[in-house]
Amino acid sequence: MVSILPLVLSAIFLYFGRKSLNYQMLGAILLIVGIGIGSVLHLRWDSYSIHFYKIDAENSEGNKILFIGDSITAEGNRPRGFITKLESLLQVETETICAKGATSVQIISLVESNTLNFRPDYIIAQSGINDLINGLTEKETKNAQNKLLETIHTTFPSAIVLFIPIHPFFKEKNFFIPSNRPSTKIHLYSWWESPKKFAQDYLVKDGIHLNAKGHTLLGQNLAHQLTVNI
Numbered sequence: 001m002v003s004i005l006p007l008v009l010s011a012i013f014l015y016f017g018r019k020s021l022n023y024q025m026l027g028a029i030l031l032i033v034g035i036g037i038g039s040v041l042h043l044r045w046d047s048y049s050i051h052f053y054k055i056d057a058e059n060s061e062g063n064k065i066l067f068i069g070d071s072i073t074a075e076g077n078r079p080r081g082f083i084t085k086l087e088s089l090l091q092v093e094t095e096t097i098c099a100k101g102a103t104s105v106q107i108i109s110l111v112e113s114n115t116l117n118f119r120p121d122y123i124i125a126q127s128g129i130n131d132l133i134n135g136l137t138e139k140e141t142k143n144a145q146n147k148l149l150e151t152i153h154t155t156f157p158s159a160i161v162l163f164i165p166i167h168p169f170f171k172e173k174n175f176f177i178p179s180n181r182p183s184t185k186i187h188l189y190s191w192w193e194s195p196k197k198f199a200q201d202y203l204v205k206d207g208i209h210l211n212a213k214g215h216t217l218l219g220q221n222l223a224h225q226l227t228v229n230i
Contacts, residue, residue, distance in 0.1 A: 006034030050085045050216045055223050061091045063226075066120035066159065068111060068152065070130055071100035071209065080212040082219040089223055095120070103130045104144035108151045119159075123152055124222060126164035128178065129208060133171060138180045141166075145182035162186050162225060164218070168195040170207030175199065191221035 010030035017023020067073050067083055073096060076083035087094055095118045097110050104127040127148055131141040145163070152161055165188060166178040177195050181187060192198035199207065202214030210218065 003034060003038035006030045006037065010034055050089055050219050050223075053089065053220050053223065055089070055227055062093070063090075063121045064093045064095075064118065065122045065124060065226075066116075066118060066156065067094060067096045067098065067124050068107060068148075069098045069126040069164075070102045070107065071098075072126055072129070072164075073098040074100050075209060076215065080215055082210070082215040082222065085216060085219040086222055089219065090226065101130055102127070103134060103136075104128060104141070104148045108148050111148070111151050111155055114155070120156060121159060122226060123156055123159045123161045124164065125149070125152060125161060126166075128166040129169060132166070132176065132178065133208075138178060141178075142180040142182060149182050149184055160186065162188055162222070164188050164222075165190065167192060167202075167210075167214075168199050169203065170199065173207075186225075188221055188225055191218060 007030070010027045013023045013027030013030065017027060065086075067076060073083070075081050077096060078084065083094055083096070086092070095116055097107075097114050097116070099106065099110060102110065107127050125148065128141045128145055131144055132138070136144070149161065149163060152159075161184060163182050163184045163186075165181050168175065168177045170176065175196070192202070198214075202211060202217055203209065204211045
């Protein structure tokens with residue numbers, strides 16, 4: 001709406017103010033503003049590019065998806081987040097159980113204490129980054145993720161669970177590529193190509209969280225998994 005409104009107003013002023021130089025100038029200014037805002041929002045900030053991703057979304061319409069995780073999931077609900085983009089692409093109903101900075105054990109507590117009146121068809125879970133940042137080894141992190149996975153299956157026995165692998169990130173300024181995944185039947189296998197290119201192009205300055213393009217990339221891969229592979 002922010003990018004379209006100036007363009008609509010511009011068209012109105014240019015059409016109905018054809019005999020007025022002031023209206024023509026105002027229409028031209030609004031046209032430039034609309035193009036500028038649209039370019040920033042949809043190209044630089046990558047808020048719309050997921051809609052160019054070709055996928056058959058009919059099979060997923062009306063499905064309920066529960067997202068479980070830490071700040072990666074929490075930020076997915078933001079305007080440029082992967083959950084928001086997935087909702088607009090697939091027309092699904094979503095809910096989240098998440099907390100910024102949460103470890104796998106803390107997410108387990110969130111799942112066990114949830115009061116949602118929501119029966120998901122699919123669950124998309126992620127955790128582990130905060131485990132590793134807080135000093136757990138990869139083996140300990142994987143064990144914690146498996147416990148989280150068990151809790152999810154117990155709490156939501158009828159849902160299909162997809163666990164997002166930990167993406168490459170920077171741990172104490174060192175580049176870190178996690179290799180272990182929880183023992184689930186359905187994986188979103190590496191949704192990035194080159195780890196270093198991924199870190200350069202798809203992470204924000206903290207080296208951990210996804211930027212807008214990273215959220216689009218994750219959203220595209222989840223959409224493909226939900227509509228093609230599952």
